[in-house]
Amino acid sequence: MMSESRTTVALFATCINDVMFPDTPKATVLLLERLGCRVEFPEAQSCCGQMFTNTGYYKEALGSVRSFVTAFAGYDYIVSPSPSCLGSVREQHPMLAEWAGDKGLWREVEAVVARSYELTEFLVDVLGLTDVGAYFPHKVTYHPTCHSLRVAKIGDRPQRLLRQVKGLTLVPLPDAEQCCGFGGTFSLKNPDVSTSMAAEKARNVTSTGAEYLVTDNPCRLNIGGVLARSKSGIKTIHLAEVLAETEGGAR
Amino acid sequence: MTATDLGMPGSSRRTPAPPAGRLIDSPPFPVAAKQYLADSQLRANLHHATSTIRAKRARVTAELPNWEQLRLAGEAVKDRVARHLDYYLEELEQNLTANGAHVHWAADAAEANQIVVDLVRAKGVDEVVKVKSMVTQEIELNEALEAAGIAAWETDLAELIVQLGHDRPSHILVPAIHRNRAEVREIFLREMKLYGRAAPDSLDDEPRHLAAAARQHLRDKFLRAKVGISGANFMVAETGTLVVVESEGNGRMCLTLPETLISVTGIEKVIPTAADLEVFLQLLPRSSTGERMNPYTSMWSGVRPGDGPQEVHVVLVDNGRSRVLADPIGRKALRCIRCSACMNICPVYERVGGHAYGSVYPGPIGAILTPQLRGTAAAIDRSLPFASTLCGACAEVCPVRIPIPDLLVHLRHRVVDERKRSHLGLEQALMKGGGWVMASGPRFGLLERAGGLVQRVTGREAVGPLPWPASLWTRARDLPLPPEQTFRQWWRANRDPLCHPERSEGSLRDDEATTVTSVTSASAEAAAE
CATH class of the missing domain: 1.20.1050.140 (Glutathione S-transferase Yfyf (Class Pi); Chain A, domain 2)
Known part of the structure; x- marks a missing residue:
């Protein structure tokens, strides 16, 4: 080029x-x-x-x-x-x-x-691409964040990109579109409700049997925090990091 | 509080006493929420009820190809009414009067209650039957009537459960959503006999048996009542017509059997023409009960000799609505048609229920409507705009497209602004400092270098439980520590054309890029100097 x-x-x-x-x-x-x-x-x-x-x-x-x-x-x-x-x-x-x-x-x-x-x-x-030449040989589930769905309105583009990643298995997340309870300062101003929502999201993530949860980083901080505390063994990762992986450089 | 010390015939009260205290004195949302979160029975009831109704709503709204057009039309009609409210209200009054109804204007709850009490007294009766109505809950009409020695009987099944349970509604459509059938059975067995026909001793918790007991209990009251009290879902200005939609037929009984009908409604319920009902009678049932059409739609236009009530009064209630109207952003909340789709979809509401909101209007709509109607002087009202993650699910289902998250943010700003005037707290100081840092990229870049120090010093990537205030986060979640090298530092070390002119053109190989993570931040900073 x-x-x-x-x-x-x-x-x-x-x-x-x-x-x-x-x-x-x-x-x-x-x-x-x-x-x-x-x-x-x-x-x-x-x-x-x-x-x-x-x-x-x-x-x-x-x-x-x-x-x-x-x-x-x-x-x-x-x-x-x-x-x-x-x-x-x-x-x-x-x-x-x-x-x-x-x-x-x-x-x-x-x-x-x-x-x-x-x-x-x-x-x-x-760029007109859904296949970006990525390779990520893992089972992942995807949490579409509330702001990606209802504010930025990016739709199903993340899933379309994920489906084209070589080696990747995308498993559906139950109640995927329900909020994880982060809400920025909500997590500090209403810690009990926030924790309850994060716990449910983490339960749903765990139920998928995925190795990785793909989501945006604010929610990743929240859900990932619960997954780490419960020693679930499920890793969290941002979509960009999945798409940047190529054969030879795999995790 | 027990039934025996408050509700027994012979005591000074005619009807079951609601819980003591005023709603506006409720604890702030986070405090109440914590208490209700611990109630596993409530959580189970709410989860079951809201998820069922959510699924129904989703099904029946998806089947209409013009659903979005209907929402846009609903929004447009309601916004038009808000812009010309004075005009439509006068048109309504004129046409109602021409139809033989009496129109009364009430600036606030006290005025509205007094008007109703006087009207009932003038009829010389000491009891009334009621159609389910939010505005009469808002103005606490039942208690005003009780204080005047008049018994107001709720005839909607769920409102009856709430009333007999010495309770408050926790949902605007299904007021007893927090109760399960076993609890309803106990309430009926314990209370019905104190206020009229007793529930049969053999009553079990089959829903149809419970409904039959309620029907029997209410029948005497319907047949005896001389005065009925209702609200209205819509008032048509053009024809002077009031509209009530309902599911049980109790409304139809109250609207047709008693000789006198008193309808108490908020002034925002007016719509310009009967043709506008085409929009709202589709939007409302599909959004609220998830039905294509509600079982009963009653319309009445004043008095018709020999048919239905021979004396009709309409009490138009402001009670804060003009104040809401004065705010061009906040007034969007007045579009609300009380369908409850927002609370059924709200993950916060689903966990804590309606009582945590300390308001007749709970859930997302309550969080934007109540602090506007009541003002923000009370702790509960200041906390309501923050009782949301801003996930936006409510706005997506709202049939009149109220941008609920935007209004929540708008009201948060109002609360913060009012607080700023009174004192400078820790939060204000942190926000002010943060705002100053974030106004400049280089300033932020300087500060963030400190972040990496934490991991370098502690040698850890994440931390577990920490003392307050960090405990708000860490008691349930680990907190990752910032990596030693920020992105900004990585960029300077690896991509900045000023530091690496040879890299500003031509692409990097991937393997070259992966090595950059091993660059220590010390050398990154050195490279940046």
Whole structure:
């Protein structure tokens, strides 16, 4: 593939991935490069601000909205492996700019949002791929996060990509579309309800007999925390990390 | 509290006493939720009931090819009503009056209750029969009537179970959802004899036997009643018509047998035309009971000589609704047609039930409606907007497309803003600091280097139980520690064109990339300098 014709992608890594799950943005970089893209990481980026917004702190979230437009203004393709954070950018950044009464910011936000893609949207819709040449010889189950389904609305793209992974067996997760109980600060403000929901999700995951649970990282922190505490032996992994695996480099 | 000290004939009360205390004084949601989570019987009842009704709703909404168009139409009609509420209410009043009904306006619960008490007293009776109605629960009409020496009998089966059980409803459609049939049998055997016809001694917990006992118990009351009290699901402005949809036929009895009918309704229930019912009579039953059509739809337009009630009153209740209407975002909650699909799908509601919400309106709709109707002065009302994971399942099933998660966030912001004005707490300080850090990528990059230190110092990848406040998370889940190298550091060490100009063009081989995880953060930082 010729470097001149390569698509340049700006990676929105997200703060939680940057610090807690760096393997996910790394895998995203490797995957996109393998598929012929040139990846850039604008260092002005920080966070989607969702934790502030969803806890009711609009003013505190505005800095994140501004840093996002600053970081990504010049790019045609902004791609994030996190449907939750990307969903927040899409749905909440325009609302916050409107709330702040900042028309200029609102216009910038709208322009950037229109060029923002969740990773599976970029792979399936822009690159036109469901087979990305991945190899992952394991039995996995997939938890579609609430924000991937109902905010970012990425549909069944993750499952379509997973089904094309060589060696991978995808087993259905009972009550897959029910929330895992994370909910950001909900897990701290309503710890008992959150724990009860996480426990049920973990029970359902365990019932599948899968080796790996594939899900987005905020929920992975929650469900994975329960699975680890109960010594279930089930590992958790982000979809990008599965798709980045190739024959020869298998786990 | 027992039945004997509160409900016996001869005591000053006419009807079974509800639990002591006011709903608005309920403990904050997380405290109440913890208590109800521990009730395994409640959990089992709720899980069974909500999962059954969820499945039914999903089936009957999926079979309509124009379901989304119906939802859009419902949303549009309700939004139009909100924009022109004054106009439609006056049109309604005019047409109701022309039809021979008397229209009364009540600014709040106290006014509404007084109007009803005065109307019942004027008829010289000391008991009324009631059709299931949310707004009369909201204004606590039964207790206002009781205080005036008037017995109000609930005639909906589940409302009867709740009333006889000295209890409060925990769901807007199935108020006794928290009870199983064994509990219902015990309530009937213990209480019915105190307030009218006793349940047969041989009563078992077969649902049809329980229903038969209720039917017998209520029959005397229906035939005796001179005054019926109802709410309304819809009020048609164009024709001056009130509409009640129900499943049991008890509503039809209350609406047709007594000489006087008093209908108490929230002002947001008005719809412009009879043709709009085409939309709502499809949306409501499919969303609420999961039926294609509800068994009974009653419509009445004032008084018709020789047919049905000869005196009809309509009490239009504001009770906070105008205040909700004043907020263009918050007013979307007024679209609600009380179907209960949101609570049936809510994983939080399913675990704790309706009583944890300290509100007549529980579940997701209650969490956005109650703090708007009652305000946010009480601890329970400040906690309600946070009683959700924002999973969005509620908005997906709402027949009038109320964006419930957006409204929850909107009300969280309101609560936080009000708190900010009064004091600066730890949460505010953390959020303020966090907001400052996240406003700048480089600032965040500096801070996150500290994160990797934890693992380097402790030598562990995850931690188990920790003391408070970390215990909120770690008592049930392990917490992974941040890896030594952040992504930002990895990027600088391996991809940054300023540090690696040779890599800015041309692709990396995969095996080359896998080696980067072994780069220590010390050297990564050195590379970044």
